[in-house]
Amino acid sequence: MRALYMDDAYLKEFDAVVKSVKDDKYVVLDNTAFYPNGGGQPFDTGKLVKDGVAYPVDYVGKFDGDISHEVSEPGLQVGDEVRGAIDWDRRYRLMRAHTAAHVVSAVFYHDFNCRITGNQLSEEKIRIDFDLDGFDRGALQSSIDKVNNILAQNLPVTVTYLSREQALQDSSLVKLAGVLPPAVQELRIVAVGGVDRQADGGTHVRNTSEVGPLELLKVENKGKRNRRVYVRLSE
Numbered sequence: 001m002r003a004l005y006m007d008d009a010y011l012k013e014f015d016a017v018v019k020s021v022k023d024d025k026y027v028v029l030d031n032t033a034f035y036p037n038g039g040g041q042p043f044d045t046g047k048l049v050k051d052g053v054a055y056p057v058d059y060v061g062k063f064d065g066d067i068s069h070e071v072s073e074p075g076l077q078v079g080d081e082v083r084g085a086i087d088w089d090r091r092y093r094l095m096r097a098h099t100a101a102h103v104v105s106a107v108f109y110h111d112f113n114c115r116i117t118g119n120q121l122s123e124e125k126i127r128i129d130f131d132l133d134g135f136d137r138g139a140l141q142s143s144i145d146k147v148n149n150i151l152a153q154n155l156p157v158t159v160t161y162l163s164r165e166q167a168l169q170d171s172s173l174v175k176l177a178g179v180l181p182p183a184v185q186e187l188r189i190v191a192v193g194g195v196d197r198q199a200d201g202g203t204h205v206r207n208t209s210e211v212g213p214l215e216l217l218k219v220e221n222k223g224k225r226n227r228r229v230y231v232r233l234s235e
Contacts, residue, residue: 024074155193
């Protein structure tokens with residue numbers, strides 16, 4: 001199966017062939033632009049269309065290496081040719097949020113020497129957990145101001161691929177590459193200008209100017225070294 005979103009996050013519609021159907025609702029295609037739930041980024045929604053009939057896609061997940069589309073209407077069969085359509089407004093907002101989260105993590109790492117321990121994107125807000133001893137809201141707001149300055153610089157967001165061997169030679173990626181399962185021989189690298197560079201399988205905007213400014217919502221103490229930060233995209 002080809003995951004089309006890996007190389008073109010702006011692909012809104014695509015053609016595909018049904019490869020398998022389980023229980024009349026779990027559909028696997030030969031290729032897809034639907035992003036499956038994972039890595040803190042929610043799944044895409046949308047529809048599959050065959051002969052003018054729409055089959056709404058309510059959930060997308062990855063199971064045993066296959067991306068499965070859960071449709072709310074039965075009727076699709078193996079071999080059917082379908083047209084997939086992404087709910088673009090939802091996807092694009094999540095793309096903006098994902099790129100924003102990368103810049104936040106880079107700035108917080110620089111300012112506080114802390115790393116992300118968890119994250120969750122949504123259309124309403126972005127939640128990021130950091131390994132941080134203490135926090136001062138004023139200092140965190142100052143860091144968010146830095147994030148907004150970076151986002152306004154029209155920095156390109158690029159996707160490249162590195163072999164495992166190349167990644168192990170890069171000091172910024174060695175830790176990640178070292179814990180990857182042996183079967184993973186190629187890493188997809190997302191770079192935000194010269195600000196952030198990391199292995200990532202999600203969808204992003206092409207330029208930081210598309211993100212817009214962020215607003216710091218709240219900060220929570222979730223444990224000895226766990227601080228949960230909530231931000232949201234400003235309209």
